[in-house]
Amino acid sequence: MNKKITRLFSRPLLHIFIVFISLMWLMPSVGLLISSFRARNDVLNSGWWTVFQHPFEFTQYSLENYAQVITASGLGRAFLNSLIITIPSTIIPIMIAAFAAYAFARMEFPGRQIIFIIVVGLLVVPLQVTLIPVLRVYNRLGLSGTFIGIWLAHTGYGLPFAVYLLRNFFSALPKDIFESAFLDGASHSTAFFKLALPLSVPALASLAIFQFLWVWNDLLVALIYLGGTEKVAPLTLRLSSLVNSLGQNWHLLTAAAFISMILPLIIFFSLQRYFVRGILAGSVKG
Numbered sequence: 001m002n003k004k005i006t007r008l009f010s011r012p013l014l015h016i017f018i019v020f021i022s023l024m025w026l027m028p029s030v031g032l033l034i035s036s037f038r039a040r041n042d043v044l045n046s047g048w049w050t051v052f053q054h055p056f057e058f059t060q061y062s063l064e065n066y067a068q069v070i071t072a073s074g075l076g077r078a079f080l081n082s083l084i085i086t087i088p089s090t091i092i093p094i095m096i097a098a099f100a101a102y103a104f105a106r107m108e109f110p111g112r113q114i115i116f117i118i119v120v121g122l123l124v125v126p127l128q129v130t131l132i133p134v135l136r137v138y139n140r141l142g143l144s145g146t147f148i149g150i151w152l153a154h155t156g157y158g159l160p161f162a163v164y165l166l167r168n169f170f171s172a173l174p175k176d177i178f179e180s181a182f183l184d185g186a187s188h189s190t191a192f193f194k195l196a197l198p199l200s201v202p203a204l205a206s207l208a209i210f211q212f213l214w215v216w217n218d219l220l221v222a223l224i225y226l227g228g229t230e231k232v233a234p235l236t237l238r239l240s241s242l243v244n245s246l247g248q249n250w251h252l253l254t255a256a257a258f259i260s261m262i263l264p265l266i267i268f269f270s271l272q273r274y275f276v277r278g279i280l281a282g283s284v285k286g
Contacts, residue, residue: 029261036065036255065255069242074230075256078238082216083263084147085234089154089215094207096155097162098200102192104163105170106178116167122160130157131224138225145229153225154215162207169203170196205271213264235260 034048070076103109104116134153135144143149173196181191197204219236226232239256 032254032258032261036258037063038065065252066259069252069256069259075235075238075259078233078235079259081232082234082236082260085150085154085222085232086212086215088147088151089158090208090211092151093155093158093162093211094204097159097166097207098197098204099192100159100163101166101170102188102196104167106191106196107188116163119160119163123164127157127220131220135224144225145227145232147232149225150222150232153221154211154218157221158211158214162211165207166200166203169200173199209268209271212267216260216264 031048034051038048038051100119104112138144138149143152177195177199178191181195186194217236218234219240222234222237223240226234226237239253239260242253242256
């Protein structure tokens, strides 16, 4: 009886706690969104929560801040540049990592474990120690300030984690499925495309979320390899320049910041059902 009472009260308390934590996490984003629609004087003189006192006055500013930021500050072009940078920088490392992870998990070849240890060991190498050497190579090859250069950089930086995650997931897949396929005459190519990839959708989706968010929000790599070139500058570089040029215009900065958040939020919520399954990839074998 006591256990039933404890369970009865523990569940509502747990739900209340989860809702409270969720609201605390969402509050900064909600505040940023509301501030992005407010006028400059309102942002400077009162908090965003005061909007609820006069909700109809809030609508009169509509999308003026967004229109000004996109047209005058060049965020429209920067948004497109971020897409051009992020989409290939997400797809390319996942494709390469999938092939490599399958080879490490399901194929026998000399030095397999040693090579895998070296790949995993690259996870502990600080990204910053590679910036100057790679930049010198880029300058010699003419890749600095180009989309190809930034694609290759993000691919190299994202591959160790991608290979590690997918290899663990491929290793956790039931061996009987692959053995049956090989007995029926399937090759490794067939097993990879027909079995491994379809069964690994949660891990691939989770990896896509991680890689996309990391590349989309990146400032350091873009600043080093693109050098602030306006033609190829992504949103993060444009936002950093707006902080200097529009330091007093918070209403415009909030609109610009929320523009940079829209696509990552869409990607995350559209793939969230795979997220938990993906981050647990390979943690339990069987």
